[in-house]
Amino acid sequence: MVVKSGGVGAAEEGPAGAAVRRWVEAGGGRLVLDGGLATELEAHGADLNDPLWSAKCILSSPHLIRKVHLDYIEAGANIIITASYQATIQGFESKGFSKEQSENLLTKSVEIAHEAREMFLKQHSDQSTPMHRPILVAASIGSYGAYLADGSEYSGDYGEAGTLEFLKDFHRRRLQVLAEARPDLIAFETIPNKLEAQAYVELLEECNISIPSWFSFNSKDGVHVVSGDSLIECAKVANSCAKVGAVGINCTPPRFIHSLILTIQKVTDKPILIYPNSGERYDAEKKEWVESTGVSDGDFVSYVSEWCKDGAALIGGCCRTTPNTIRAITRTLNQFCPAP
Numbered sequence: 001m002v003v004k005s006g007g008v009g010a011a012e013e014g015p016a017g018a019a020v021r022r023w024v025e026a027g028g029g030r031l032v033l034d035g036g037l038a039t040e041l042e043a044h045g046a047d048l049n050d051p052l053w054s055a056k057c058i059l060s061s062p063h064l065i066r067k068v069h070l071d072y073i074e075a076g077a078n079i080i081i082t083a084s085y086q087a088t089i090q091g092f093e094s095k096g097f098s099k100e101q102s103e104n105l106l107t108k109s110v111e112i113a114h115e116a117r118e119m120f121l122k123q124h125s126d127q128s129t130p131m132h133r134p135i136l137v138a139a140s141i142g143s144y145g146a147y148l149a150d151g152s153e154y155s156g157d158y159g160e161a162g163t164l165e166f167l168k169d170f171h172r173r174r175l176q177v178l179a180e181a182r183p184d185l186i187a188f189e190t191i192p193n194k195l196e197a198q199a200y201v202e203l204l205e206e207c208n209i210s211i212p213s214w215f216s217f218n219s220k221d222g223v224h225v226v227s228g229d230s231l232i233e234c235a236k237v238a239n240s241c242a243k244v245g246a247v248g249i250n251c252t253p254p255r256f257i258h259s260l261i262l263t264i265q266k267v268t269d270k271p272i273l274i275y276p277n278s279g280e281r282y283d284a285e286k287k288e289w290v291e292s293t294g295v296s297d298g299d300f301v302s303y304v305s306e307w308c309k310d311g312a313a314l315i316g317g318c319c320r321t322t323p324n325t326i327r328a329i330t331r332t333l334n335q336f337c338p339a340p
């Protein structure tokens with residue numbers, strides 16, 4: 001693992017970058033992220049055909065979310081990402097919940113992840129070798145497009161509604177509530193365009209959020225983020241904020257990741273995270289994953305040592321990856337990317 005210091009953007013690393021670096025060092029030079037949460041809930045029989053997607057399970061089956069978190073920790077994940085990706089106050093209110101109930105559901109997503117971590121630590125507390133590896137909870141914040149549930153998280157096209165102030169108003173309270181639930185990190189995931197990244201930066205500053213966050217973009221061509229905005233420009237926005245501790249890519253086919261890492265490195269020294277999907281494509285109209293160009297766990301993992309050599313410090317999987325993928329990533333990193 002390459003831990004860089006100095007060079008581009010080092011001045012902006014700030015306390016969030018330093019916190020992530022300390023965790024990375026405690027993890028032996030890299031951290032393993034979890035795999036797909038929503039798709040794994042579906043694999044266990046949850047019906048997520050709903051605008052709330054995985055957030056529906058915060059209501060209907062918290063035990064299942066807890067189980068999937070636990071499965072990922074047992075597979076080697078150092079970071080589990082909460083089920084709040086598509087959980088929004090607006091989304092819960094449109095289902096008839098009050099504002100207070102909606103905020104409690106957001107809080108609950110973090111509590112469920114904390115419970116899974118406690119269960120794991122308890123199960124291992126009587127072992128002779130104490131558990132030293134970091135196990136962290138990242139509160140997920142999906143994009144406005146994810147809330148719309150119309151595929152615009154993969155187009156980044158918000159039409160006229162997509163102004164900076166609108167996006168800030170949309171995300172403000174959710175960010176505050178999730179931060180108050182005391183996760184270790186805040187994960188801004190699957191960011192489809194530069195404007196939403198700018199909105200997040202302004203909110204982090206205005207709400208004075210002290211929990212380190214990460215910004216993770218998605219791409220479908222290996223050069224731009226999904227809206228067509230330049231990844232360089234997006235990564236610069238992330239780099240400009242001292243409250244952002246890591247920058248990267250998620251929910252993007254594995255074959256694009258190598259070049260995307262090199263692009264991000266041009267503009268930031270913050271730790272880089274990547275958690276690609278299985279390589280399949282989501283058809284928003286049919287609401288299903290299509291194309292058999294997805295890669296097997298074995299193929300996925302053959303990329304992992306390359307990404308590690310490229311300098312990615314946090315590696316995991318997104319949609320359609322499973323605890324088996326995470327187990328294989330953990331094994332590969334231990335074997336081929338030992339601590340420096």
Ligand SMILES: [Zn+2]
Nearest residue numbers: 251277318319
């Ligand atoms: Zn995904």
